[in-house]
Amino acid sequence: MMEKERQREPVYIPAQNGSSVHSLPQPTLYLSRCLFLVLQVAGNLISSLVLHQSRHTAGDGNTGNETACHHNDTGNSSSLAVSDSVRYTLLSVYLTCNVAGVVLCLLRLRPLATSVSQYVARDWKSTCLATLRRMLDPYMLLLIPVVTYSGMEQAYIFGEFTKHFITDCLGIGWVGYVMLLFGVLDAASSIACSKMASRLGRVPIVVTGALVNAGLIIFLLIWVRVPSLLVVFVVAALWGFVDAVWNTQLSTLFGVLFSADQEAAFANYRLWQSIGWCISFAYGGVFEMSVKLWILVSILATSTLLYLVAELQHFRQKSK
Numbered sequence: 510m511m512e513k514e515r516q517r518e519p520v521y522i523p524a525q526n527g528s529s530v531h532s533l534p535q536p537t538l539y540l541s542r543c544l545f546l547v548l549q550v551a552g553n554l555i556s557s558l559v560l561h562q563s564r565h566t567a568g569d570g571n572t573g574n575e576t577a578c579h580h581n582d583t584g585n586s587s588s589l590a591v592s593d594s595v596r597y598t599l600l601s602v603y604l605t606c607n608v609a610g611v612v613l614c615l616l617r618l619r620p621l622a623t624s625v626s627q628y629v630a631r632d633w634k635s636t637c638l639a640t641l642r643r644m645l646d647p648y649m650l651l652l653i654p655v656v657t658y659s660g661m662e663q664a665y666i667f668g669e670f671t672k673h674f675i676t677d678c679l680g681i682g683w684v685g686y687v688m689l690l691f692g693v694l695d696a697a698s699s700i701a702c703s704k705m706a707s708r709l710g711r712v713p714i715v716v717t718g719a720l721v722n723a724g725l726i727i728f729l730l731i732w733v734r735v736p737s738l739l740v741v742f743v744v745a746a747l748w749g750f751v752d753a754v755w756n757t758q759l760s761t762l763f764g765v766l767f768s769a770d771q772e773a774a775f776a777n778y779r780l781w782q783s784i785g786w787c788i789s790f791a792y793g794g795v796f797e798m799s800v801k802l803w804i805l806v807s808i809l810a811t812s813t814l815l816y817l818v819a820e821l822q823h824f825r826q827k828s829k
Contacts, residue, residue: 549692552603557685559598636776643773648766651819652759653781654812658805659755660785662722665805666691666748668793674729674744678736687745694749702757711758712820718754719813721747726806730799766823 643649667688675684706714725747732740759778767774792801 550689550696552606553685553689553692555602555685556599557682557689559595559602560682560685636773639770639773640776640780643767643770644777646767648819648822649774649777651815651822652762652766653777654808655755655816656759656778656781657785657788658808658812659752659759660782661789661805661808662748662755662785663752663782664786664789664793665801666745666752668790669798669801670745670748673798674734675741678734679738679741683738683741687741690742691745691749691752694746695753698750698753699757702753706758706761711761712817714754715758715813715816718751718758719809722751723806723809725751726802726809730802730806762819766819 644653671684671688675681675687679687702714725744729744763774763778764771792804796804
């Protein structure tokens with residue numbers, strides 16, 4: 510079908526050696542994302558240890574408890590309440606981590622060179638114009654839906670899944686543990702994607718991720734929610750794999766298709782991914798859970814087809 514592109518395509522990163530702008534190979538990009546996700550693992554571990562001290566939970570995680578969770582809830586969950594002491598403890602820990610991170614960056618991070626021959630800093634007007642022009646690129650128009658969906662699926666797992674599937678079924682004390690597993694699988698899958706894509710190509714990995722993602726959404730549609738540790742942890746783990754597929758492979762494709770102007774291309778990437786987050790949170794409190802899932806699976810199907818069209822056009826262009 511499509512050719513197996515080796516995953517050592519460059520991706521835009523400004524140089525830090527004071528001489529030139531260089532590109533990082535994709536395995537390095539995946540490793541960078543993996544290290545970034547380690548922070549999510551650490552954050553969820555901290556929140557788990559703190560929240561588990563609170564007994565304001567909706568369930569005890571006992572799979573023998575057959576009390577079904579509310580499936581069509583759109584408002585706030587009654588099991589989200591935590592004591593003020595727990596809330597202040599969490600905020601204090603996160604504030605301390607933020608301050609420590611800023612101090613470490615100031616003390617240890619080497620500043621970028623101000624005179625880099627191949628990198629010309631644009632003012633905000635030029636950057637905006639370049640981003641808008643790149644938005645009209647045929648490839649970009651085909652990829653905007655899948656990039657937007659990648660933001661929507663992240664917003665769903667962090668917003669809807671944690672509130673209506675973890676908190677309502679197991680209790681708020683389990684949110685950190687479940688999302689910790691999500692972060693671990695996301696990080697591990699980011700590295701695994703580098704190995705698999707270098708052998709199989711980008712398209713089989715994305716198609717596999719899309720099929721797994723669709724299967725998860727359909728399962729959540731038909732699942733009669735009862736407190737079940739196994740189900741919640743498995744869904745979170747598989748969604749971590751899916752999230753890794755979308756983020757690593759889309760970043761790779763952007764680096765390949767828009768190598769001439771990667772700054773504007775990746776600006777579009779982050780813009781539309783953020784728009785996906787906004788869309789998901791905007792209708793999160795309006796529609797019932799089943800409607801939200803149908804929206805996700807519909808956009809997933811449409812955006813995946815458009816992604817395949819972009820890959821096919823790229824394959825034909827390279828074959829000429």
